[in-house]
């Protein structure tokens with residue numbers, strides 16, 4: 001084996017989801033690297049990122065990287081890491097809801113050592129801000145934007161499957177090529193269309209519009225925004241203030257969760273919602289309605 005192999009390094013660095021959330025490890029990685037790529041395309045509203053990294057690096061080693069730099073031309077970055085320390089910096093955590101594991105796989109295959117430096121994840125902070133039980137989150141989905149030209153049948157099914165396991169669903173919201181996040185109400189309207197199509201194929205009534213919905217935007221200094229609607233149908237019709245959101249479709253909430261969620265949302269009373277819908281979904285789960293992929 002080449003003597004340098006195993007020493008050369010690709011660093012996948014998490015820069016946190018907001019300024020001020022950088023770990024000492026992340027700062028040290030950026031100082032140590034010969035070249036620093038900064039990608040903003042996986043995180044909406046991350047215009048601050050490039051400047052923050054450039055200020056920390058303090059010289060001209062910082063380069064902006066587009067999606068095609070990291071996905072289509074990834075071999076150029078991997079080749080560079082054969083004789084230099086290359087850092088790829090991401091807002092939030094680089095391994096949460098990104099495609100950077102494929103860059104890591106390509107580097108490992110080329111004999112380049114990969115180091116993962118975790119960052120403060122916006123997705124995890126969003127879940128935390130709702131105060132719902134960490135153990136009750138099931139598979140995560142992304143609500144696609146209309147620009148993808150797809151109707152999200154599999155997202156609807158995943159929400160039902162999570163409900164069958166009595167688990168909450170975290171739905172991330174798509175980001176377009178300009179780094180703009182999908183409007184939550186538009187995403188939910190498309191989801192409900194996906195539910196109509198999916199449910200008719202599964203031979204069951206479409207029920208997602210009756211489930212409650214929580215929108216959450218994790219902020220800084222404990223200033224998180226938690227908003228809830230008694231139904232996804234209502235959220236589809238609502239206008240939502242700008243922000244970077246994730247959506248949570250809760251399974252049946254425990255009394256403690258109902259109370260904590262109300263506190264997190266700054267509301268006087270717990271979320272009102274249609275409790276019967278959980279019963280109907282539960283009966284469908286027992287009949288195996290959601291088992292067949294469509």
Ligand SMILES: C[S@@+](CC[C@H](N)C(=O)[O-])C[C@H]1O[C@@H](n2cnc3c(N)ncnc32)[C@H](O)[C@@H]1O
Pocket residue numbers: 017042043044090091092093094095096097098120121122123124125126171172173174175181216217218219244245246247
């Ligand atoms: C493609 S994912 C990348 C996540 C990132 N790697 C991380 O660790 O947070 C981007 C999505 O995560 C969610 N997200 C990121 N930051 C958030 C925040 N501060 N509050 C709520 N949701 C957030 C949003 O749904 C956003 O569209």
